[in-house]
Amino acid sequence: MAIVQSFIASRKFVSTLSSGTGTGAAFAIAATSFTNDTGATITAFPSAFAYYNLYINGVLQTANTSTLSTASITIPDGDTLDGATPVLVELIVT
Incomplete structure (x- = not known):
């Protein structure tokens, strides 16, 4: 029998690519x-x-x-995109 979570919600966070640092795989x-x-x-x-x-x-x-940690989100080659591009991260929490 599958375990069903009793509570599911989302948390949304927004920024732009110009807030990033690094280049290539380290962006x-x-x-x-x-x-x-x-x-x-x-x-x-x-x-x-x-x-x-x-x-x-x-x-x-x-x-x-991408790869997400509590400190940052890594988006390889994100530095090649326009800095004004919006980035939204939605986490589904239980």
């Missing part, structure tokens, strides 16, 4: 560069989540496009 955007749904700057991404979705310029990205 990352710090969690402190993101704001949450209330417009407040965050200090870290949640450490416990079921999965996350990454949207670049409103387009959902495939799972191999």
Whole structure:
């Protein structure tokens, strides 16, 4: 029998690619560069989540496009995109 989570919600965070640092495979955007749904700057991404979705310029990205930690999201070659491009990270928390 499958275990069913009793609570599922999402947390959304937004920034732009110009907030990132590094180049190529090392390009990352710090969690402190993101704001949450209330417009407040965050200090870290949640450490416990079921999965996350990454949207670049409103387009959902495939799972191999990024790596998420509590401190940052790494988007290889994200530095080649326009800095004004919006980035939205949605974490599904349980």
